[in-house]
Amino acid sequence: MNTADLGLPVDVPSTALFTDQYELTMLQAALKAGTAERRSVFEAFTRRLPEGRRYGVVAGTGRVLDAVENFRFDAGVLDFLRERNIVDEPTLEWLADYRFRGDIWGYPEGEVYFPGSPILRVEGSFAECVLLETVILSILNHDSAIAAAASRMSAAAGERALIEMGARRTHELAAVASSRAAYIGGFNSTSDLAAGFRYGIPTVGTSAHAFTLLHDNERDAFTAQVDSLGRGTTLLVDTYDVTEAVRLAVEIAGPELGAVRIDSGDLLLVAHRVRQQLDELGAARTKIVVTSDLDEYAIASLAAAPVDAYGVGTQLVTGSGHPTCSMVYKLVARAESADEHAPLVPVAKKSLGAKSSMGGRKWAARRVDEDGVVEAEVIGTGAVPADLAGRQLQVELVKGGEVLGRESLDVVRDRHAAARAGLPLSATQLSRGEAVIPTEYV
Amino acid sequence: MNTADLGLPVDVPSTALFTDQYELTMLQAALKAGTAERRSVFEAFTRRLPEGRRYGVVAGTGRVLDAVENFRFDAGVLDFLRERNIVDEPTLEWLADYRFRGDIWGYPEGEVYFPGSPILRVEGSFAECVLLETVILSILNHDSAIAAAASRMSAAAGERALIEMGARRTHELAAVASSRAAYIGGFNSTSDLAAGFRYGIPTVGTSAHAFTLLHDNERDAFTAQVDSLGRGTTLLVDTYDVTEAVRLAVEIAGPELGAVRIDSGDLLLVAHRVRQQLDELGAARTKIVVTSDLDEYAIASLAAAPVDAYGVGTQLVTGSGHPTCSMVYKLVARAESADEHAPLVPVAKKSLGAKSSMGGRKWAARRVDEDGVVEAEVIGTGAVPADLAGRQLQVELVKGGEVLGRESLDVVRDRHAAARAGLPLSATQLSRGEAVIPTEYV
Numbered sequence: 001m002n003t004a005d006l007g008l009p010v011d012v013p014s015t016a017l018f019t020d021q022y023e024l025t026m027l028q029a030a031l032k033a034g035t036a037e038r039r040s041v042f043e044a045f046t047r048r049l050p051e052g053r054r055y056g057v058v059a060g061t062g063r064v065l066d067a068v069e070n071f072r073f074d075a076g077v078l079d080f081l082r083e084r085n086i087v088d089e090p091t092l093e094w095l096a097d098y099r100f101r102g103d104i105w106g107y108p109e110g111e112v113y114f115p116g117s118p119i120l121r122v123e124g125s126f127a128e129c130v131l132l133e134t135v136i137l138s139i140l141n142h143d144s145a146i147a148a149a150a151s152r153m154s155a156a157a158g159e160r161a162l163i164e165m166g167a168r169r170t171h172e173l174a175a176v177a178s179s180r181a182a183y184i185g186g187f188n189s190t191s192d193l194a195a196g197f198r199y200g201i202p203t204v205g206t207s208a209h210a211f212t213l214l215h216d217n218e219r220d221a222f223t224a225q226v227d228s229l230g231r232g233t234t235l236l237v238d239t240y241d242v243t244e245a246v247r248l249a250v251e252i253a254g255p256e257l258g259a260v261r262i263d264s265g266d267l268l269l270v271a272h273r274v275r276q277q278l279d280e281l282g283a284a285r286t287k288i289v290v291t292s293d294l295d296e297y298a299i300a301s302l303a304a305a306p307v308d309a310y311g312v313g314t315q316l317v318t319g320s321g322h323p324t325c326s327m328v329y330k331l332v333a334r335a336e337s338a339d340e341h342a343p344l345v346p347v348a349k350k351s352l353g354a355k356s357s358m359g360g361r362k363w364a365a366r367r368v369d370e371d372g373v374v375e376a377e378v379i380g381t382g383a384v385p386a387d388l389a390g391r392q393l394q395v396e397l398v399k400g401g402e403v404l405g406r407e408s409l410d411v412v413r414d415r416h417a418a419a420r421a422g423l424p425l426s427a428t429q430l431s432r433g434e435a436v437i438p439t440e441y442v
Numbered sequence: 443m444n445t446a447d448l449g450l451p452v453d454v455p456s457t458a459l460f461t462d463q464y465e466l467t468m469l470q471a472a473l474k475a476g477t478a479e480r481r482s483v484f485e486a487f488t489r490r491l492p493e494g495r496r497y498g499v500v501a502g503t504g505r506v507l508d509a510v511e512n513f514r515f516d517a518g519v520l521d522f523l524r525e526r527n528i529v530d531e532p533t534l535e536w537l538a539d540y541r542f543r544g545d546i547w548g549y550p551e552g553e554v555y556f557p558g559s560p561i562l563r564v565e566g567s568f569a570e571c572v573l574l575e576t577v578i579l580s581i582l583n584h585d586s587a588i589a590a591a592a593s594r595m596s597a598a599a600g601e602r603a604l605i606e607m608g609a610r611r612t613h614e615l616a617a618v619a620s621s622r623a624a625y626i627g628g629f630n631s632t633s634d635l636a637a638g639f640r641y642g643i644p645t646v647g648t649s650a651h652a653f654t655l656l657h658d659n660e661r662d663a664f665t666a667q668v669d670s671l672g673r674g675t676t677l678l679v680d681t682y683d684v685t686e687a688v689r690l691a692v693e694i695a696g697p698e699l700g701a702v703r704i705d706s707g708d709l710l711l712v713a714h715r716v717r718q719q720l721d722e723l724g725a726a727r728t729k730i731v732v733t734s735d736l737d738e739y740a741i742a743s744l745a746a747a748p749v750d751a752y753g754v755g756t757q758l759v760t761g762s763g764h765p766t767c768s769m770v771y772k773l774v775a776r777a778e779s780a781d782e783h784a785p786l787v788p789v790a791k792k793s794l795g796a797k798s799s800m801g802g803r804k805w806a807a808r809r810v811d812e813d814g815v816v817e818a819e820v821i822g823t824g825a826v827p828a829d830l831a832g833r834q835l836q837v838e839l840v841k842g843g844e845v846l847g848r849e850s851l852d853v854v855r856d857r858h859a860a861a862r863a864g865l866p867l868s869a870t871q872l873s874r875g876e877a878v879i880p881t882e883y884v
Binding site for chain 1 (some may be wrong): 461462465467473475477480519522528568572575579583607609611612613614618619633639648649650651653655656657658662665675680681759768772773776778789791
């Protein structure tokens with residue numbers, strides 16, 4: 001099935017208004033001043049990882065490509081801008097013809113990143129590039145934050161399955177993007193049907209406490225569920241008494257019972273007891289799913305418990321303490337004039353405090369030691385050293401406005417697993433620390 | 443202008459898939475068991491406020507009403523559910539006719555809430571109510587979290603203006619809902635054009651550092667901006683040297699310069715210096731806007747600084763440390779049988795730990811002392827005491843599937859200001875504490 005044919009419930013006709021007003025007013029002023037067409041280079045990067053984190057995960061790139069392609073000002077949007085006097089008529093005329101015709105290079109989605117990594121580089125006229133700031137940052141900041149949390153959780157879970165079930169804890173469309181980012185980070189499935197519909201992520205789910213409470217007793221509820229969903233279903237066993245519920249579950253479904261879910265209590269203790277009880281009842285292959293306020297630490301602490309799958313909600317969709325990244329989108333170089341052959345000049349803010357950054361269009365490469373383990377993120381503005389030329393990180397995503405870099409989510413997910421595996425072992429320690437490799441500027 | 447005519451860029455044709463799969467599988471099992479039509483009461487509430495917070499803010503109700511109205515399973519969605527084998531044919535037939543025909547009561551949007559407050563009560567058949575769980579919680583949990591942060595910031599800002607500028611720090615559509623929630627919580631405007639388009643929130647914005655860097659020098663940039671946007675514009679003065687930039691700004695725009703914006707450095711110190719410099723240059727009416735990583739504490743700490751407006755980004759859209767609420771949607775009562783006159787039975791989970799809750803359909807009222815100051819949130823399942831009958835909190839939002847409770851955002855915003863003003867003074871202390879009034883169950 002091609003879901004694109006179905007009328008997606010989560011896409012929007014135009015992304016042009018996911019924009020801060022100042023991008024349009026800057027455009028207006030630059031058009032009038034004759035500077036709008038100066039060739040420009042913008043880069044998205046972060047100055048630091050969230051406190052204590054050892055690596056970041058690039059996620060959202062695929063959504064950025066869609067957003068850039070759909071960044072068009074239709075009549076309704078232009079009417080809005082006109083009636084609210086947000087920009088003048090020459091600017092509205094310019095916007096009516098807008099489509100991005102420049103180039104975008106970036107880290108491929110799923111890659112890891114570090115402070116300073118030029119994750120996305122957008123080149124074109126100042127006018128066409130400046131408009132994309134907000135929508136690019138919204139997507140990268142959100143999706144990368146969720147993917148980073150997911151990656152830590154999947155490292156902690158090892159071979160056990162991870163189910164994303166946080167839709168109810170975040171905005172309904174952020175939830176769909178969160179499922180996507182979680183899948184990239186290593187989750188196996190989602191409860192969110194919109195994510196299944198939009199991105200083809202496997203969906204799961206059977207029942208909640210409400211289903212047990214709807215019925216006159218737990219026996220009726222379990223019988224109804226098994227009758228309808230089959231013996232392979234997952235029965236929720238903590239509405240009343242867990243031991244009685246497990247006994248009843250196996251009585252009704254038999255040893256073919258797919259799984260039991262535990263959503264409260266001391267999961268370590270309860271999982272051991274339930275496993276023992278299931279085994280004694282002959283249901284040795286019935287799995288145990290746990291789902292109560294888990295995060296990467298709770299997942300790690302259950303490593304020795306007989307748990308088969310973890311369902312994670314709140315802590316996944318809120319980035320496990322870091323719900324956003326601090327990516328910025330900065331002009332790093334621009335032409336001396338609007339002449340298309342004018343040379344580029346590196347530029348950077350030079351004011352107070354920690355907000356200054358390095359000007360110039362950057363390349364990035366990841367240096368490895370003789371054992372193939374990554375040892376540094378190397379970033380520069382000049383020529384790429386010969387030993388790093390084959391290890392550059394940026395790939396071409398958009399060329400002359402044409403999107404080149406579309407990939408399947410499974411490719412992205414595999415890339416992330418490989419990128420993480422290539423880092424020093426301490427990358428996946430859950431304890432707080434510095435970035436696992438240094439960023440070097442050459 | 444009626445923005446509804448323009449083809450909204452932020453709405454979706456159907457909200458039916460903003461749903462966790464288990465809601466559909468429960469429906470299937472209940473349809474087969476003959477229990478799906480049992481009359482049921484679900485309530486949305488939270489067991490606790492985020493740690494340290496003294497009150498919550500109900501936000502998202504208007505979006506919930508839209509979502510309920512648009513909760514329809516069209517052919518594309520049904521095809522998806524069929525092809526993925528998520529539910530069986532009888533369930534798909536039932537879904538094809540779905541529209542919510544029940545009743546919804548709730549706290550009016552903008553009200554404050556406390557632990558246990560029954561913020562939303564959804565009544566109808568189990569089948570029609572259970573499907574709404576995820577979309578209702580997504581909206582309430584997100585929007586209320588943002589509104590609570592906004593309310594604290596607006597209390598800290600007093601009469602000074604607050605600009606929401608966090609779009610780049612959250613999912614692009616969560617950003618639109620965040621602007622809406624921020625406005626309810628007391629913000630005055632937003633940088634997010636989609637929020638202006640969709641909800642009519644005033645939008646603002648002039649320029650970023652990129653605009654200065656695009657030009658050959660600050661003089662050219664300021665001149666270009668003033669030429670195009672007028673002397674009332676806001677000039678960003680911290681790209682290079684603040685003192686020189688302020689001097690140049692007044693030289694170019696004259697004393698009619700609208701405002702200067704400071705986005706880095708020690709804001710308290712810099713604001714004082716800039717104010718003095720502006721006054722000395724005769725620009726006594728030029729305002730100062732500050733915008734660097736602000737939260738409610740930073741805003742409060744700038745109370746003595748000559749600041750006219752605060753722009754808030756990251757901390758607003760991430761709920762200032764609490765990006766989600768912990769609202770749940772629980773079956774609290776259901777009929778003994780599918781007979782429409784069957785009596786309701788209170789139900790509640792009774793298992794391990796802190797997750798148990800109070801069964802039964804609840805009323806809520808807010809008791810005041812003789813001075814009119816709120817002293818308790820009173821919640822009960824029986825008859826409402828005579829002295830509280832006139833102080834009940836829930837209003838009818840949907841009746842027989844028809845939405846009754848639509849309101850303008852300004853009404854909601856005013857309601858929030860009034861509700862907060864009616865709380866004990868300690869409600870707006872920023873220090874961590876307990877809920878400002880107790881919840882009493884009668």
